[in-house]
Amino acid sequence: MSFLAPLAERMRPKKLDEYIGQEHLLKNGASLRRALDSGLIPSMIFWGPPGVGKTTLAQLIALELKRPIHTLSAISSGVKDVREIINRVEQGGMFQQKGTILFIDEIHRFSKSQQDSLLGAVEKGLITLIGATTENPSFEVISALLSRCQVYTLTSHTKQDLLNLLERAIREDIVLKEKNIILEETTALLTISGGDARKLLNVFEIIIGTFKSDTIIKITDEIVQESAQQSLAMYDKDGEQHYDIISAFIKSIRGSDPNAAIYWLARMVEGGEDPKFIARRLIISAAEDIGLANTNALLIANNCFQATETVGFPEARIILAQCTIYLASSPKGNGAYMAINRAQEEVRKSGNLGVPLPLRNAPTALMKELGYGKNYLYSHDYPGNFVQQEFLPEEIKGTAFFAAGSTKKEQELEEIIHKLWGDKYK
Numbered sequence: 001m002s003f004l005a006p007l008a009e010r011m012r013p014k015k016l017d018e019y020i021g022q023e024h025l026l027k028n029g030a031s032l033r034r035a036l037d038s039g040l041i042p043s044m045i046f047w048g049p050p051g052v053g054k055t056t057l058a059q060l061i062a063l064e065l066k067r068p069i070h071t072l073s074a075i076s077s078g079v080k081d082v083r084e085i086i087n088r089v090e091q092g093g094m095f096q097q098k099g100t101i102l103f104i105d106e107i108h109r110f111s112k113s114q115q116d117s118l119l120g121a122v123e124k125g126l127i128t129l130i131g132a133t134t135e136n137p138s139f140e141v142i143s144a145l146l147s148r149c150q151v152y153t154l155t156s157h158t159k160q161d162l163l164n165l166l167e168r169a170i171r172e173d174i175v176l177k178e179k180n181i182i183l184e185e186t187t188a189l190l191t192i193s194g195g196d197a198r199k200l201l202n203v204f205e206i207i208i209g210t211f212k213s214d215t216i217i218k219i220t221d222e223i224v225q226e227s228a229q230q231s232l233a234m235y236d237k238d239g240e241q242h243y244d245i246i247s248a249f250i251k252s253i254r255g256s257d258p259n260a261a262i263y264w265l266a267r268m269v270e271g272g273e274d275p276k277f278i279a280r281r282l283i284i285s286a287a288e289d290i291g292l293a294n295t296n297a298l299l300i301a302n303n304c305f306q307a308t309e310t311v312g313f314p315e316a317r318i319i320l321a322q323c324t325i326y327l328a329s330s331p332k333g334n335g336a337y338m339a340i341n342r343a344q345e346e347v348r349k350s351g352n353l354g355v356p357l358p359l360r361n362a363p364t365a366l367m368k369e370l371g372y373g374k375n376y377l378y379s380h381d382y383p384g385n386f387v388q389q390e391f392l393p394e395e396i397k398g399t400a401f402f403a404a405g406s407t408k409k410e411q412e413l414e415e416i417i418h419k420l421w422g423d424k425y426k
Helices: 031-038 054-064 079-091 093-097 112-124 159-172 187-193 197-208 221-231 242-254 258-270 275-293 296-311 316-329 335-350 365-369 408-421
Strands: 044-047 069-073 101-105 128-133 150-153 180-183 216-219
Touching: 031 150, 044 054, 054 069, 054 101, 054 128, 069 079, 079 112, 101 112, 112 128, 159 180, 159 187, 159 197, 187 197, 187 221, 197 221, 216 221, 242 258, 242 275, 242 316, 258 316, 275 296, 275 316, 275 335, 275 408, 296 316
Parallel strands: 044 128, 044 150, 069 101, 101 128, 180 216
Antiparallel strands: none
8 A cells, every 4th residue: 555545545454354343234143244154245235424434345345255346436437337347247257247246436426317227237136236325325326226225324433443443543554653653632533533434544644744753742632623623624525524514504594694504505515515415404404493484495495406406516506595595594493393303202102002993994894883983073064174072092182292482483373273272282
């Protein structure tokens, strides 16, 4: 490995036994480990945040099983590249075809037609596909391809995983082992990394580079914060600040600051972020942070997603900006978000309570005899299309899950509920 290669690249494990993390997949008896031990792996999608070892794991699987592997990045590759690899495998004869792995990094960036080009080869077993994505495959991978793949979820590294990786780098890396490095404090390093091993090693290498080679290097939280600040200023379109920037963006919208929201949007646009990723987060924000306070917000955010998908960059930036300013300037309310949280908490606490007999469907004579649907009051038979009756299980009747916040619209809804139900829901 070249001395010029980044520390994260130099520290890539050379065999599966050196791989750190993802014990839930790789320990004895775990699903992926069983597949590896059998030598028969399915096509699969690795889903997880940046820096958890998706690419490394794909390479190690190929090495472990002694299979040829071809690698593509969805950012820079297309249908032509996919077909070239498939043709090469077909023309290579049985030896080349046997278990050939095609690894596609950031597979969520492939369009539908690009993903379609993989289907035939995956279905025939000509290639074993391993895709890596930071996005939910249910949204980003077409159903036909997803149904032919096993999805494995990779989790952020634990604190101990990252400490083990740091200590190993200091002990074994061809550059770092020649230096006198003392890890006095690690809290700032671990906080900055956010569970991302690549980010941890990249920042650590930058910090080490600020010291003279013949000095004792004592790593403290203060030194890390000072040295790392400059290196973290730029948005990394490959994902290192992917979650930090989107978090700042959504919190700016929630905080009703359109100027800050537009700034973070610009950081993502300039950094080459996927416009659909941004638009999807706007939909979530419209439902979670605005909700009933302005029901048009969700409609506009959903239209924004559709328009963004249709137009694409660069023009999509205008659509995203319009929606961002609208949401940030809109009144805020989280009544619906809190209501479903409370209801789910009740379900987890009280379990699967029985549906009251009047509310049950009665398609058979026996069910009618048992009282299914008996005494149900049809609302439209009553003045104002409303009549009080019990819709909750007996054990939790009278429980209120929706509670209005300070937003006028939510308070109006709560007033309507109170007029209909009186003091039933407190």
